[in-house]
Amino acid sequence: MRIGSNPKKAAPELQSYGLHRLILPVYIPNQEGYFTQALDILKICLESVRLTKRPATAVTVVANGCCEPVLQFLAAEHQRAWLDQLVINAENRGKLDAIMGVARGSFEEVATFSDCDVFFRPGWDTAIESVFRAFPECGFVCPFPHPGGELEFTSAALLGTICRRELAFQKVAADADLEIFAKSIGRPAMFSDVAELGQMVCVRGGITAAVGGAHFACSLRRPVLKETPQEPALQALGGGSETNWLDLPPDRLGYWRLGTLRAYVQHLGNHLEPWMFQDLNALRSTPTLAPSPTPELPPLRRHWTARLPYPVRARVAHRLGKYVRAQFQKRARQNQEPAKPQANAS
Numbered sequence: 001m002r003i004g005s006n007p008k009k010a011a012p013e014l015q016s017y018g019l020h021r022l023i024l025p026v027y028i029p030n031q032e033g034y035f036t037q038a039l040d041i042l043k044i045c046l047e048s049v050r051l052t053k054r055p056a057t058a059v060t061v062v063a064n065g066c067c068e069p070v071l072q073f074l075a076a077e078h079q080r081a082w083l084d085q086l087v088i089n090a091e092n093r094g095k096l097d098a099i100m101g102v103a104r105g106s107f108e109e110v111a112t113f114s115d116c117d118v119f120f121r122p123g124w125d126t127a128i129e130s131v132f133r134a135f136p137e138c139g140f141v142c143p144f145p146h147p148g149g150e151l152e153f154t155s156a157a158l159l160g161t162i163c164r165r166e167l168a169f170q171k172v173a174a175d176a177d178l179e180i181f182a183k184s185i186g187r188p189a190m191f192s193d194v195a196e197l198g199q200m201v202c203v204r205g206g207i208t209a210a211v212g213g214a215h216f217a218c219s220l221r222r223p224v225l226k227e228t229p230q231e232p233a234l235q236a237l238g239g240g241s242e243t244n245w246l247d248l249p250p251d252r253l254g255y256w257r258l259g260t261l262r263a264y265v266q267h268l269g270n271h272l273e274p275w276m277f278q279d280l281n282a283l284r285s286t287p288t289l290a291p292s293p294t295p296e297l298p299p300l301r302r303h304w305t306a307r308l309p310y311p312v313r314a315r316v317a318h319r320l321g322k323y324v325r326a327q328f329q330k331r332a333r334q335n336q337e338p339a340k341p342q343a344n345a346s
Contacts, residue, residue, distance in 0.1 A: 017058075017106075018056040019108060019294045020109070021108040024060070024113075024116050025062045025064050025115075026062065026064060026070065027065060029067055036270075037272050039069060039070055041116075041117050042070070042116050045119065048120040048280060051286070053120070054291075056294055058085075058106075058108065059085075060086075060087065061083055061085070063089065064092050064095075065089060065091045074088075096242065097232045110132065111219065112143075113217070113218055113219075114217040114218075115267075117268040118217050121263070123264060129294070132221060134207040135204065135209060135256060136298040136300060137157075137256045137300070137303055138257075139224040139253065140256070140258070141259065142217065143219070143259070146259055147173050147198075148191060149213060149259075150321060151212070151322060153212075153247045154321065155310070156253075156256050157211050158211065163305060166203055167201075168200070168201050169197075169328035169329075169332060170201050172198070173195055173261075177262075177263035179191075184266075184268060185267060185269065198329075200321075202256075209260065210258060210261060211257075212258075221300055224249055224255060251310075255306075
């Protein structure tokens with residue numbers, strides 16, 4: 001039986017949802033072998049998020065088949081009231097199914113997905129939103145410049161920027177940031193051949209963004225999320241799941257794939273290093289961000305090149321982009337060469 005009336009029926013309307021949600025899947029099944037330091041890495045990741053996110057940015061953590069010490073830590077973080085959601089899956093449901101299940105049930109315009117071994121730097125959420133705001137054609141933003149990725153799932157961005165005469169070539173990624181990232185994934189020479197001269201960027205009205213981006217940390221706009229495959233990936237990790245759910249949809253739909261110029265995120269890997277504690281201590285001494293209004297994003301729009309059939313667009317953009325990048329690099333090398341001495345006129 002029911003006695004009385006629920007007092008919430010007379011309560012005012014609830015507060016509206018914000019603009020941005022960060023979703024982090026966590027899979028730490030034990031604390032042995034590969035996962036020996038995983039909990040400590042997770043603690044650094046979440047602390048960096050807490051210290052750098054804008055107050056209005058919501059955070060969801062998905063515990064995806066985690067061991068008891070990890071669950072206890074996450075429950076304690078949720079009790080601190082800075083985590084908006086803590087989702088606990090008893091079994092590992094795979095990265096993509098874990099994050100997409102949450103993203104489809106959220107109402108924010110921007111969903112940022114990140115691995116749980118990532119260090120966040122101040123301004124990451126506003127930097128992502130700034131790219132979306134400056135380039136309404138953009139449906140995917142990576143908060144890392146990622147040189148060398150200009151030809152991967154960028155057919156819409158390449159053809160659109162070329163046609164609008166907004167494509168340029170600049171040295172934007174800091175070598176130190178690239179070195180840390182490459183080392184963290186066990187590929188120290190990853191950027192040695194592609195980052196020295198620069199990378200392709202999009203320039204519009206004084207705003208510049210890198211062309212391309214990685215998916216270890218990436219942001220999608222809501223209309224793109226609605227067009228991702230509706231069936232489950234049923235993949236623990238890999239198996240084409242990140243390609244089919246994160247990489248392909250924005251480009252196939254005709255939306256640009258761009259990145260920030262600075263490395264607002266950094267990969268941590270699974271082994272603790274001194275720089276992680278140094279940077280975390282630096283964040284702790286940084287003043288907390290005050291709440292500030294967040295302007296809405298403009299509606300997504302497509303450049304006319306998006307009307308081309310995707311297989312045709314992808315082939316044309318890859319060949320054209322490869323040629324244009326080679327020309328940019330050739331010109332950059334020529335500018336680096338010292339001028340040859342002029343022969344004296346007789």
